Amino acid sequence: MTEATTETEAKTNRRWLLAERPTGLVDTKSFQWVEEPVPTPADGQIVARVLYLSCDPTQRGWMSRDTYMPAIKIGEVVRSGGLARVVATKSSDYRVGDLVSGLVGWQDYVVLQGGGMFAPSKVPANVAPELALSTLGLTGLTAYFGFLDVGKPQSGETVVVSGAAGATGSVVAQIAKIKGCRAIGIAGGKEKCDWLLHEAKLDAVVDYKSDDVGKKLRELCPKGIDIFFDNVGGEQLDIALAQLALHGRVVLCGAISQYNETSMPPGPKNYLNLVVKRARMEGFLVSDFAARFGEAVKALAGWTQEGKIASRVDVVNGLENAPAALRRLFTGENRGKQLVRVADA
Amino acid sequence: MTEATTETEAKTNRRWLLAERPTGLVDTKSFQWVEEPVPTPADGQIVARVLYLSCDPTQRGWMSRDTYMPAIKIGEVVRSGGLARVVATKSSDYRVGDLVSGLVGWQDYVVLQGGGMFAPSKVPANVAPELALSTLGLTGLTAYFGFLDVGKPQSGETVVVSGAAGATGSVVAQIAKIKGCRAIGIAGGKEKCDWLLHEAKLDAVVDYKSDDVGKKLRELCPKGIDIFFDNVGGEQLDIALAQLALHGRVVLCGAISQYNETSMPPGPKNYLNLVVKRARMEGFLVSDFAARFGEAVKALAGWTQEGKIASRVDVVNGLENAPAALRRLFTGENRGKQLVRVADA
Numbered sequence: 001m002t003e004a005t006t007e008t009e010a011k012t013n014r015r016w017l018l019a020e021r022p023t024g025l026v027d028t029k030s031f032q033w034v035e036e037p038v039p040t041p042a043d044g045q046i047v048a049r050v051l052y053l054s055c056d057p058t059q060r061g062w063m064s065r066d067t068y069m070p071a072i073k074i075g076e077v078v079r080s081g082g083l084a085r086v087v088a089t090k091s092s093d094y095r096v097g098d099l100v101s102g103l104v105g106w107q108d109y110v111v112l113q114g115g116g117m118f119a120p121s122k123v124p125a126n127v128a129p130e131l132a133l134s135t136l137g138l139t140g141l142t143a144y145f146g147f148l149d150v151g152k153p154q155s156g157e158t159v160v161v162s163g164a165a166g167a168t169g170s171v172v173a174q175i176a177k178i179k180g181c182r183a184i185g186i187a188g189g190k191e192k193c194d195w196l197l198h199e200a201k202l203d204a205v206v207d208y209k210s211d212d213v214g215k216k217l218r219e220l221c222p223k224g225i226d227i228f229f230d231n232v233g234g235e236q237l238d239i240a241l242a243q244l245a246l247h248g249r250v251v252l253c254g255a256i257s258q259y260n261e262t263s264m265p266p267g268p269k270n271y272l273n274l275v276v277k278r279a280r281m282e283g284f285l286v287s288d289f290a291a292r293f294g295e296a297v298k299a300l301a302g303w304t305q306e307g308k309i310a311s312r313v314d315v316v317n318g319l320e321n322a323p324a325a326l327r328r329l330f331t332g333e334n335r336g337k338q339l340v341r342v343a344d345a
Numbered sequence: 346m347t348e349a350t351t352e353t354e355a356k357t358n359r360r361w362l363l364a365e366r367p368t369g370l371v372d373t374k375s376f377q378w379v380e381e382p383v384p385t386p387a388d389g390q391i392v393a394r395v396l397y398l399s400c401d402p403t404q405r406g407w408m409s410r411d412t413y414m415p416a417i418k419i420g421e422v423v424r425s426g427g428l429a430r431v432v433a434t435k436s437s438d439y440r441v442g443d444l445v446s447g448l449v450g451w452q453d454y455v456v457l458q459g460g461g462m463f464a465p466s467k468v469p470a471n472v473a474p475e476l477a478l479s480t481l482g483l484t485g486l487t488a489y490f491g492f493l494d495v496g497k498p499q500s501g502e503t504v505v506v507s508g509a510a511g512a513t514g515s516v517v518a519q520i521a522k523i524k525g526c527r528a529i530g531i532a533g534g535k536e537k538c539d540w541l542l543h544e545a546k547l548d549a550v551v552d553y554k555s556d557d558v559g560k561k562l563r564e565l566c567p568k569g570i571d572i573f574f575d576n577v578g579g580e581q582l583d584i585a586l587a588q589l590a591l592h593g594r595v596v597l598c599g600a601i602s603q604y605n606e607t608s609m610p611p612g613p614k615n616y617l618n619l620v621v622k623r624a625r626m627e628g629f630l631v632s633d634f635a636a637r638f639g640e641a642v643k644a645l646a647g648w649t650q651e652g653k654i655a656s657r658v659d660v661v662n663g664l665e666n667a668p669a670a671l672r673r674l675f676t677g678e679n680r681g682k683q684l685v686r687v688a689d690a
Contacts, residue, residue, distance in 0.1 A: 068621050233617070252620050267583070267612030275597050275628030276413050282627075283620030 013038050014319055016106035018072045021064050025260045025330055028323045030063070031078060031106075038109050041090040045113045048084030048120070050104045051345050053319075054133045055326045055338035056081060057231075060259040068285055078106040078322070081138060083129050084120070085345070099123040099345075101132055106322045108342065127301075129345050134337035135171055135304055135311045136297055138286055142253065143171035144296040145289040148179075150282050151227045151251045155180030158221050160240060163231030164205070165192035165312075166329075167337035168253060171300075172229045173202050174309045181227075184220055186213065186236060188332045195335070199310045214239045224248065224277075233258045234265065241270035241281075250274075250281040260330055312336025358383050359664055361451035363417045366409050370605045370675055373668045375408070376423060376451075383454050386435040390458045393429035393465070395449045396690050398664075399478045400671045400683035401426060402576075405604040413630055423451040423667070426483060428474050429465070430690070444468040444690075446477055451667045453687065472646075474690050479682035480516055480649055480656045481642055483631055487598065488516035489641040490634040493524075495627050496572045496596045500525030503566050505585060508576030509550070510537035510657075511674075512682035513598060516645075517574045518547050519654045526572075529565055531558065531581060533677045540680070544655045559584045569593065569622075578603045579610065586615035586626075595619075595626035605675055657681025 012035040022030040041047045061067045062079050072079050082104035086094050093114040094100065102120030104110040112120045123132045134140065146168075153159060159176040163169040164185025173196070176183040185196045186206045193205040206216045213236060217225070224245030230237050233255025240250065258265045274281060289296070303309045314335045316325040319342045328334040357380040367375040386392045406412045407424050417424050427449035431439050438459040439445065447465035449455040457465045468477045479485065491513075498504060504521040508514040509530025518541070521528040530541045531551045538550040551561045558581060562570070569590030575582050578600025585595065603610045619626060634641070648654045659680045661670040664687045673679040 238612070252617070254620070255617055258617070264614050267614035267616050269609050269612035271612050271616070271626070272578070272597070272600055272603070272628075274626065275599070275630070278627075278629050278633055280625060280627040281616070281619065282623075282625040283617075284623050285620070288623055 011038070012036065013107055013109045015108070016078045016319070016322055018063060018074055018076055018078055020074065021071075022060075023262050026060065026063070026323055026327050031323055033320070039111050041088050041111060043090050045111055046086050046091050046094045046100075046120070047088040048086045048100060048104070048110050048112060050082055050084045050108055050110055050319075050342045051099075052083045052129055052133055053104065053106060053322055053325075053340040053342060054081035054137065054139075055322075055329055055334070055340065056139075057254050057256045057259060057329055059326060060330070068287075079103055080106050080322070081133070082342075083123065083133055083345075084110055084112075094120075094122075099125075099129070099132075101137065106319065108319065130313045130315070130337075130339065131304070131311060133339055134167055134313050135309055136300055139167040139337055140171050140300045141289070141293055141296050142286040143168045143175060144300060145286055145292070146251050146253050146284050147172045147175050147227075147229060149289065150284045151229060151249050153179050153181050153227055156182075157226035158182045158184065158223065158245070159227045159229065160184045160186065160217065160221065160225045161229045161231070162186045162236045162240070163254075163256060164196055164202070165336070166231055166256075166334070169229065169231050170196070170200055170312065170336060171309060174200050174303075176227075177201060177203075178303060178308055184217070186232070192335070195312065199312075201310075208236065214242070217243055221245075227251065229253060230255070232256055237268050238270050241268055241273050244273055244277045244279045246277050246279075248277055248279040250279070252281060252283040256330065313339055315339045315341050317341050356383070357381065358452055358454045360453070361423050361664070361667055363408060363419055363421055363423055365419065366416075367405075368607050371405065371408070371668055371672050376668055378665070384456050386433050386456060388435050390456055391431050391436050391439045391445075391465075392433040393431045393445055393449070393455050393457060395427055395429045395453055395455055395664075395687045396444075397428045397474055397478055398449065398451060398667055398670075398685040398687060399426040399482065399484070400667075400674055400679070400685065401484075402599050402601045402604060402674055404671060405675070413632075424448055425451050425667070426478070427687075428468065428478055428690075429455055429457075439465075439467075444470075444474070444477075446482060451664065453664065475658045475660070475682075475684065476649070476656060478684055479512055479658050480645055480654055484512040484682055485516050485645045486634070486638055486641050487631040488513045488520060489645060490631055490637070491596050491598050491629050492517045492520050492572075492574060494634065495629045496574060496594050498524050498526050498572055501527075502571035503527045503529065503568065503590070504572045504574065505529045505531065505562065505566065505570045506574045506576070507531045507581045507585070508599075508601060509541055509547070510681065511576055511601075511679070514574070514576050515541070515545055515657065515681060516654060519545050519648075521572075522546060522548075523648060523653055529562070531577070537680070540657065544657070546655075553581065559587070562588055566590075572596065574598060575600070577601055582613050583615050586613055586618050589618055589622045589624045591622050591624075593622055593624040595624070597626060597628040601675065658684055660684045660686050662686050
């Protein structure tokens with residue numbers, strides 16, 4: 001393995017391939033480091049220098065099994081969202097120097113082509129790369145559509161967000177405030193809770209590492225929870241189900257507490273409260289809203305400029321640290337959106 | 346205890362009171378049989394002779410804990426829907442001889458008053474009492490609103506109903522056929538499955554007592570389940586969650602497999618498939634649709650007259666057998682809507 005580098009040009013294409021389906025928390029042993037020649041584009045393709053990788057909990061699922069996308073094949077480069085700069089093109093749609101966002105993979109150079117659902121999208125010149133992968137990227141879009149379209153908030157409602165200090169959760173909680181809701185975040189540790197209270201300006205926080213979550217939520221939500229936006233699953237979901245308000249909604253975004261379980265974790269035993277409270281639990285995927293991404297990016301960019309959405313980005317340097325960076329999501333070490341800087345922008 | 350009687354008039358008011366909160370399957374030991382004087386109405390009240398009791402799984406919940414209604418108090422008459430004939434009135438809204446449907450309780454005579462959510466409703470003279478408590482009663486209304494308003498079926502979709510031979514399930518499956526869906530029922534035993542195929546005219550059935558439910562459903566639903574209407578919970582819900590189609594819907598009506606568990610049963614471990622399939626799981630209570638009961642009764646009565654909905658009613662004679670009749674719901678002995686005939690209509 002070569003030493004940490006963030007230079008713009010490299011002579012080889014360093015890549016992390018999936019070596020085995022991981023069990024439990026990801027570890028470098030599940031990946032194979034290879035160095036290959038820098039690829040050249042075929043007709044219709046581009047080759048782009050990867051600058052940043054986005055770390056997302058869903059990658060853990062891709063490594064294990066078919067989900068909404070086929071599992072990553074053993075021996076394939078690890079699938080990952082990210083940003084890259086076009087360095088060679090045989091596509092009339094892209095020019096050398098374009099900054100694109102897409103499924104770049106854990107590698108120095110990616111071969112991409114236009115068209116289809118996963119076509120690389122151009123990032124406007126005035127958008128900072130880190131913002132393009134957090135609030136204005138799929139993370140922010142996930143928060144926007146999941147909360148507004150699935151959660152359907154009404155002004156005055158009480159919104160509880162698990163994983164509230166995470167990339168998606170922090171945006172959800174701040175959109176909740178923008179929409180006139182009371183926003184309560186659940187996060188682990190004083191530092192994250194302080195950020196949520198003082199930077200993201202939530203109404204209240206619950207520290208699952210030191211608080212009795214059920215008791216604290218009952219105090220904070222005497223009329224119940226109107227919307228629970230769930231990034232965590234497990235016990236926190238069960239507690240929220242038990243405290244739903246009439247016609248409450250549970251927006252299922254993820255279940256980071258469960259992705260590394262080696263056996264099938266138990267389901268939410270309080271699900272029958274959905275009947276008692278005439279409530280709804282619904283999943284979504286941001287890709288289903290692709291036709292409306294423009295609307296969402298415009299709104300999110302506006303709120304960011306107005307100072308209504310604070311973003312927090314946690315950058316690890318070096319492609320070789322991609323497995324460790326992904327792991328931070330599951331240990332809770334990340335502070336906001338976890339990125340890997342592969343090369344200087 | 347007096348012997349079984351279905352006479353119209355009685356000299357005493359025989360009543361089953363709740364003696365303790367039952368654990369597990371209900372048994373007569375949880376109830377106390379008392380004989381009291383026949384009550385007389387106060388101003389605004391009526392006294393009615395109870396003719397039929399409706400047995401409903403939700404009664405098991407009422408005996409144990411506060412749900413969408415307060416728990417039945419220890420020493421109170423066991424709460425039950427049913428039909429009764431007015432025998433004395435001090436209300437200008439009801440006349441002697443009126444047949445009313447409402448919360449009559451496990452007793453010979455009930456004191457009722459008009460107004461409020463649980464006011465007794467008059468049953469039209471041309472409706473058979475047994476039909477008024479099944480397809481045209483809360484059971485049919487539950488099927489109608491749960492399937493149409495929560496499930497939102499589209500013609501051509503695949504609908505799977507658990508507890509399909511039960512009072513609600515059988516009506517759901519037949520409305521599914523009326524709306525142009527493929528209807529597949531899950532029930533226990535050949536006799537019930539035969540009835541579903543040959544009388545209720547479902548497209549297919551799964552016998553959970555003899556079939557591998559997961560395997561059979563995969564064969565019957567190669568494109569997945571668009572709507573799962575769940576009366577049963579437990580393993581059947583988990584299997585259906587795993588086989589949902591894209592944008593599938595799980596309508597939570599009940600979980601009869603779980604109401605008698607003495608400890609909290611596990612939740613549906615496949616709930617995260619709601620994310621993968623962008624699917625929704627939603628509970629409802631028929632009482633929320635009270636303003637539209639007229640519309641539903643009209644539709645259900647029409648379909649029944651046209652022979653599109655077959656009804657099946659299972660009548661046990663005698664108030665003293667009310668606990669045993671309720672128990673039949675949980676052992677699966679009932680054949681369609683379980684009623685208790687308390688007195689001759």
